[in-house]
Each structure stands twice: as structure tokens, then as C-alpha cells.
Amino acid sequence: MSGKREAKKEALRQAIINAARQRIAESGLDELRARDIAKDADCAVGSLYTVFSDVDDVVLHVNSSTLTQLGSVMEAASKSADSPQEVLVALAVEYLKFATENRNIWSALFNHRLPEGAPAPEWHVAEHLVLMRWIAIPLAKLRPNLDEKALAVQSRILFAAVHGIVSLSLEGRFVAVRRRDIETQLIQFINDIIRGFDKE
Amino acid sequence: MSGKREAKKEALRQAIINAARQRIAESGLDELRARDIAKDADCAVGSLYTVFSDVDDVVLHVNSSTLTQLGSVMEAASKSADSPQEVLVALAVEYLKFATENRNIWSALFNHRLPEGAPAPEWHVAEHLVLMRWIAIPLAKLRPNLDEKALAVQSRILFAAVHGIVSLSLEGRFVAVRRRDIETQLIQFINDIIRGFDKE
């Protein structure tokens, strides 16, 4: 009856991930500390290392759950409209909304850097690719002449552009644009792009 | 004759900035260490703090010089073509080129985070805005009906989109696109946008 061990271990894993997510949500990735996570998860610092290889590994798992959340948001947005144009706009707007409402959690997704020369594990990269699919679907309808490969590239480019706008705007380091203007701009931007397709 | 003191201090400032830039260029911002900077600049760790308030301050000055470099690149790109369309494409392509050829220095510009609640100094924010001007000039010709304010916003949005594409592509965390495809995609992207303007 050693399933009890596994269960406890799994409970600890979740407690640690939740504690880390909570900390990140409240104070951002930069303020995340191994000792704080352990305290919140009611375990010793050392225990963290019996379940994860290091703090980066914990962050990776937090990010993984964020991607799942984002996936749901994208799916809902995809169902919120019929025309592919409207779907692309909805995806962008919902992405902006998610980023705004979950700023720290969202930015951890992109600001987290693994140490020099440690590539993100394959399973985590795959999680990102799933998001691209939600863009590819409406895009395929707008550009039926693109093959699978070109479609994948276009999806990434479109995502990157939207992400850039959301990112530089929200992080607001410089290049600040008033918050309530961003959505308007984003919608106009997507529409400009789509109109550009038509004329190609 | 106390100008000598000032001169020495200034020399130290420059030595430290150069050492830091060199380190960042070679190993990236994440590997930057106060002790390494001091060693390269031939001074004690403590001396660094007599000239800069902390390591972040040093990075800020490295980034400042990077922005000056980028400014020159943008200026040259602006003069490389006549039509505003071509200028916008040239700006994007040169931005991509600069980022590719100066990866670590460029990414320090955007990955450097000041500690919680310490906004970038006003002089540094201003340096960023100068870059936006190079985009606004050709954009104004394409969209003559935009007032100054709307033009500034559009410039930022366009920059953010291009930056997003360059950024997610180059950092290649996920969402990887083959390096040699990025330029092609970027050019097509800018053209799509501009075509979108026409149809508005």
C-alpha cells in the first residue's frame, strides 16, 4: 500500500506550485524566493528539492498551468464569433484581457529565463505550440492558399505581433500607451492586417 | 587644478560601462557580476559604487549607449529609401539586423528589470521616445489625416508589433521561426499593415 507515499508527494507538489503561483501573482516573478514558497507550502526549504529539481522547475510548472488557463481563454474566444475576422479580433482582445487581469502570472510566462544553456524541456515548448493552433484555425479560413507550414509560421508571427503590443504596452516600461487605448488600437491593428491580406 | 579628479572619475565611469557592455555582449545580462565588471575595469568592487549607485545603474548606462547606437541605425535606414513604405520596411529590417548582430546587448535593453517599484529615470525613458520619432516620420506621410497624438500612438503600436516579432523569434524560447525566414515574414508583415491602411 505504497500509493500513500505517491499521494503525499503529489500533494506537496501541488502545494508548492500553488504557493509559488500565489507569490508570483502577488509580487511578481522577481520577488519569488525558495524560502517563501516553502513557508507557504508548509514544508522545509529542502523538501522543495525532493519534488522539484530547483526553483526554475517550479516556475516552469506554474507557467504550465498558466498556459492551460490561457488555452481555455483562447478556446472560449474562438467560439465567441463566427467569422474568422471576428475570431482573430476576439483572440487578441481576450489575450489582452488575460494579460491585464493576470499581469504577474502572465508576465512570468515570458520573463522567466532558464540559466544559460538550459533549454526549456520539450513538454513545455509543446504547451506553447498548442496556443498557436487557436490562431491557425481562423487564419486558415482567411488565407486558404497557405499550406500547413506557412500557416504555422504566419500564426506565430501574428501571435508575436499581438504579444509585442500587449507586452510593451502593459509592462509600460517606456513606450507607454494609455491603458484604455490599447484595446482600440489592438482591434484596429488586427483589422489592418486582415485588410492587408485581402489586397495581396 | 581639481579637474584632474573629475577626469579620473569620468575615466572610471567609462571603463566600468565598457567592461559591463563587453560582459553583457559576451555572456548576456544574466551573467553580469559586479565583481567581474570591477576586475575588467581594473578597480575594486567598492569603486563601482563610488561612481554608480548600483549595478542596475551601470546597466542603465549601457542600455543608454545601445539606444544611441540604435538611433544611428534608424537614422541611416530612414535615409536609405524615399517612399515611406520603403522606409518603414527598412527600419524593421535594420532593427531585426541590429538585434541579430547584437543579440545580448539588444536584449538587455528589454530584459533588464529595475527592482520592484523603482521606475526608470526620466532621462532614460526619453531616450526611448526618440526612437519612436523615426517611425512617426514615414508613418505621417502614409496617414496624413492623423494628428500628432494619434501618430505617436500608432508609432508605438507599430514598433511594439515589430519588436514582438523580432523578440519572440530571436529569443526563440518557443514559437521559433527559422532565422532566415524572419526577415521575409517581417517585410511581408509591414506591407500587409500598410496595405491595410490604404483600405481603411
Place this chain on the structure above:
DNA sequence: CCCAATTTTGAACAATGTTCATTTTTTTCT
């Protein structure tokens, strides 16, 4: 050449990620 002011120094401190010998808990065996 000497003294006071200034600058430079690097050892010491604090914060933090990570390890590992020791203690505690759980499982297995009789």
C-alpha cells in the same frame, strides 16, 4: 615635504539558492 581631504580598497555582511548529514516518518517483516 607635510597634512588634510578625498578616493580606493577589499574584507565583512546580508540575502538567497542549493546540498546533505541527521532526524522523523512510513513501510515491511515476523
Place this chain on the structure above:
DNA sequence: AGAAAAAAATGAACATTGTTCAAAATTGGG
């Protein structure tokens, strides 16, 4: 149930860093 073995949890100790500051070295003026 109780003891021995296995596994897991613990937190003190270590290594690495940014930063400080008392002491030493340097400098400029008289």
C-alpha cells in the same frame, strides 16, 4: 504489535552574490 529497514523531511551549513564601510592609499595645496 513491535522492531528493523527504507524513505522522506528537515534545517543548518555552504557557495555565490550585491552592497557597505572602516581602514589604507593617494592626491592637492601650502
